[in-house]
Amino acid sequence: MQRKYILAGAAIICLVSGVLVITFFPSFPKRSPPHVTVSGAHILEKGDYNLALRAKSVNVSIHLVWNESEGHGCYSTTVTNIAADRIIPQSQSNLEINVLNETSIKIDVCTASEEVGIYLTMPPKSEFNFLVFGDSQGYQGGLNEIASIVEGNLPAFAFHCGDLTPFGQRHQYGEVYHALQNINIPVFTTAGNHDVRLDGGEIYEEIFGRSTYSFDYSNCHFAVVNSSNYTVPSDELNWLDRDLSASQKPLKFVFTHVPPFDPRPGSIHSMTNQTSANRLMDIVKKNNVSTVFTGHIHLYNSTVRNGTRYVISGGSGARLVADPQNGGFHHFINVTVSGSSVSMEPIELSTPAPNPQRIMIKNDNDALELSLQDIVSLPQIEEYSSFQNNFGNWRGQGIYTGTTIANLIELVGDMTPGDILRIESSDGYSQNYSYSNVYPNSSWSELQGSMILAYFYNGTPIPEWDEGMRIAMLPPDGKYSNDDCLATSCPGMGCNVYLSAGARWVKYVASIEVIQDDA
Template sequence: MDRRKLALVLSVITILVVSSTSVIFFFGMTEDDTINFYVFSDSQGYQGGVEQIVTAANLNRPDFIFHCGDLTPFGQENQYQAIKTVLDRSIVPVYTTIGNHDLKDGGGTLYEEYFGISTYSFDLGPAHFTVFNTSTGDITSQEFAWLEHDLTQTEAEFRFVFTHFPPFDPRTGENHSLVNSTSSTQLISLFEEHEVDVVFTGHIHIYNETVVNGVKYVITGGAGASVYADEDNGGIYHYMNVTLNEDGLTIEPVILNTPSLPRDVVAVRGLIEDVTLSLDDLLLMDPVTGYSSFQNQYDNWRGHGTYTGIAISELVELVGGMTVNDTLVVRSFDGYAQEFSYSNVYPNATWAEIQGPMVLAYTYNETSVLDWADGMRLVMIPPDGEYSNIDAIQTSEFGDVISAGALWVRFVSLIEVISG
């Protein structure tokens, strides 16, 4: 039996779970060995949560804070600038890795410009910290080889791993983890073989702790983006406070204030005039209601439900309309934007059959924008209620389409006609 395995057999007494705080007790550490750090993920442009974490770090002085990816909504430079500005206020070291949202639209290059490499490792006291890149939803053979070498060469007593995608989805009937099941199996085996203590991930917007073959997996996807579940199932805005000392390893979620977004106002800018509309204004207009859903980039169907809102064509007419050469840009509060053509706004019979009307939805399944986590939202309502990735490609005049879901802009704040 090797030194580390023997040490763990002798030192690990028990694991306790008390009020969502997990504790692992060890012998052999002293007060001087104490390590404290914060872990969080998936802020996706909502800086309010990150600001709370930085404020707590500046007050409590952990050894470092770590963002597990999806720092931005869609990898645009203004989004990187915004999150970098907030993280730069931290007086303790900041570590990050890249998420799938950060990779979009060439964002991988910008990530490196603002935050450096996304695969690395470092030591602190008796602990080794390994960071690797799963932003594509998979891990390359080169990345896996590096990871295996890194975990093999370390002699640290404690081992922590950070990445964006979890190797499995702990929720029943969901699969929001690595897209390659073979990679997932290999990673789980690797972490077990090298006796990793904790693997921290994000991507799934919940808090969850699961132990698999002696390795604890912590999903901490609650730093700002809309959560995927109710509180009883981990749907909380939070960060993880991790402490390793002579009393053991403590992992505790710290609740953040729910992000506050002004989602009940939208500005519409035309070539002739502008107008700002509140939810009350929209409720006075003729509504469009219909059932719809979309495919995401992994070909999974999402967003099933009934939407109510105002046709984009009607909003555009309020500011003078648009011509066939003009472009419509729909922007989110977080800086994300998508472009649409005249044919999207005023679809002919063929496009109407594929796409249906473009609608600024303020209600989803009878939940209004003030309580709807994704609203206001741009939606397509085709006759069959399914806006697929193929449909999105067939009804786009602007090159590559990431997915149908990428066109469904959330938190719409601005609809603007750009002259052709």
């Protein structure tokens, strides 16, 4: 899709796709680069004569100021994450605008003026709808399904309430960025706790900008705040209070990742700073916020507290934490605004199909699904090893490459000495391990070595290596014997149940779960 048109002052002349448009500018000296200010968008890239933006609002303004009057000032701006077919550009100068695709345009200006303002706005409608979803966590199938569902009946825009990625790696952001683009409407985001792991917060801000912003559309005000660290910092709460107080719009919506309370009886998968949570709820009540949308808890829930509706939409791909009757279904929410009326409908998405090259990491409070590429991006260890089977024969001799089990479970939280680690294969086989297997002390390290999830064997990757992904023990001598296994198995586990070191090397790993001690 590509269209080109000329904006002459406030008049727009559309040129249909396929028609060659050539714009001639007279010969003139070129000015030095202008001073540039932007509102309503995140700067992706800035050069002397070009700018790339990702919109964080339906209203974007670009202000160019040249410090010299001779010659002409020329500048090119690409804006993504906008509704290209609905946006109206305005400027006092002539603009050449290329529509690159459904959510991107390129604006070129060449002017004798010393100052140019470019304003992009989406005309308001008294009735419109927008989408809310969260916690795709690296599963793009849900986002792709949303794109298919809304095609041909496009909402105004959408909000992703965080946990776009499993653990904030650049390739994970690249994958979700591409999936969001395919939805073909503006998608506004906030960072989740998974997105900021392993320095992922820096990458998030590089791509999406800060998770603190607001905008108006029609009779509504939309505000986003950052709770990716299980709290909203006091300076952001102060900003939110001022922002909501200043808005005269009758309908106000707030978006963040972690909910201020867990609506499930006896559960506390919510903000950990209760002072921050209480203040957030006080602010939204004082400012008559219609609805607070969050993610984080992998279900759908709508609860009214102190006169404010709190809606959790954490089901666009992550592992669910409730049965369907209690909101445990994959979904997005279609929100319809009609005058002063707001209605919401959760739209069910397909359950993600099992994938032999993806592994579920989980504990009582959190879960995420990792692809092979995700796992390969973690710190790597490579050593020779082998094991004894129940007959005392040596098997599996070779070089194993993988990442430690400790690296994996730390993505969903800590393991404590009383916890049990359960590893299951895709064929239903399972083994239980202790804290000391995952974090061996010096004596266990001599017998067992590091416990890893291996994805290469003698340099052969999956699926060519047809036993992976596989648990491997890497003792210093390269031999994990039955005696070693017996000495590194807690009561009721491992070689105390079945004397085979090889039985501990689970093949076709499908899930790794920390079962937390209730004591």
